[in-house]
Amino acid sequence: MLAQEIKKDIGENIYKCYQCIKCTSGCPTVYAMDLSINQIMRALQLGKDDLALKSKTIWLCTSCWTCATRCPQGIDITSVMDFLRMRAAKMEIRDQQAATIAGFNQIFLDSVRSHGRIFELGMIIKLKMMTRKIFQDLGLGLRMILKGKIPFAPQRVGHMREVRSMFRRIREIEGRKV
Amino acid sequence: MKVGYYPGCTLNSTAEEYNISARKVCASLGIELVEISDWTCCGASAAHAASHLMAVALPLKNLLAYQKLGPDTLVLPCAACYSRFKAAAYLYPAHEEEMEEIFREKYDQALEIRSLLNFLTGEELLRSIKERVKEPLTYLRVVAYYGCLLTRPPRITGEEQYEYPTFMEELIGELGAEPLDWSYKTECCGMSFSLSAPELVIKLCGDILRNAKDVGANVIAVACPLCQANLDTRQREVEKRYQVNLDLPILYFTQLIGLALGMTPAELGLRKHLVPLRV
Helix, strand or coil, X not given: CHHHHHHHHHCCCHHHCCCCCHHHHHCCCHHHCCCCHHHHHHHHHCCCHHHHHCCCHHHHCCCCCHHHHHCCCCXXXXXXXXXXXXXXXCCCCCCHHHHHHHHHHHHHHHHHHHHCCCCXXXXXXXXXXXXXXXXXXXXXXXXXXXXXXXXXXCXXXXXXXXXHHHHHHHHHHHHHHC | CEEEECCCHHHHCXXXXXXXXXXXXXXXXXXXXXXXXXCCCCCHHHHHHHCHHHHHHHHXXXXXXXXXXXXXXXXXXXXXXXXHHHXXXXXXXXXXXXXHHHHXXXXXXXXXXXXXXXXXXXXXXXXXXXXXXXXXXXXXEEEEECCCCCCCCHHHHCCCCCCXXXXXXXXXXXXCCEECCCCCCCCCCCCCHHHHXXXXXXXXXXXXXXXXXXXXXXXXXXXXXXXXXXXXXXXXXXXXXXXXXXXXXXXXXXXXXXXXXXXXXXCXXXXXXXXXXXX
């Protein structure tokens, strides 16, 4: 059961949740979610892990930390969302909006891996290739380019070897844990 | 006074004017900002959603470099970078062994990690700013927008007034502008969803912008490049979707300080914003 793995992995006890719904009340994006935050907590308590993992909810969470800040039981719900995202990333995401958000996270981290810093223009092009929404935000993008807000080349970072070895060692440690 | 300075990725791109104005203001206050040349990305909201180790390692790589630099305070203008650095320092003890395996060195936890806003609104510097005000911003009615990460989660930021902070309003008042009360100062703007789910950002920024307008603001003050980008670049779409006229310039608090100290809009990069400040 995921609830037990969450306890082991990040130390949060899902069973403390008594459904006061403060998390959901404060959530800025709950209006667009399929399950509310308290329903995710309930699903985990009941061992209905798939409901949580396959929800749009975990991808529509902006990590604003409101739920974790207000939970009267002190459950770090935002970190629970992180845990669920890590698990769900290995599964197929059917909802298009959720898949785009998950894909963009990946594109972001790829940019850090390749350049040490994010390269906005490269990320935007990759996102457009992924979503095939070539024309979305085109006008806005041009206005931002005209304002000099989007550089055409990635920022240069010395010692990229250190960055690569950091990512390699992270992979090694994570590989040992599985 | 010398402090470490970590600008973060966006301050060299979409938020260049935040970098420019922060440097100008600090220089005029006699603060020397020391930056290492090959700092790397903090991982923002993507790393902690993907891997516990990445979430700690990416900021820690920079913390290790800054701890060797000299100054015992590290100042971060970007709220997201600030949040990730604070979180990494908080989570470090639980991952100490793994981090040592990755970096072959220890983090001594001696650096004081502060947001630029919190740093500049400290008692002494705030007084120093007040004494230097040449052109009070009496023409501005300002709502202070903190967003999520400057105050939340309080166990990491150490912020006491995390639901209704007022330290930015104190600064705004000292600059001669009128700070206004409102309901959305710590609500979320949608963060990185700007690119991946813009329709969500338009709704969230719509709520924030309309409340700011309703209470009579003519400027929103921010301390985060993502908040600025979302509120500024999505404003036209918000106006269309909700059939409202907003015309609300989104200024970094450093730009407001600069204006009050007598710097010109051009010097402070005000032309970079999509919604212009008309003075």
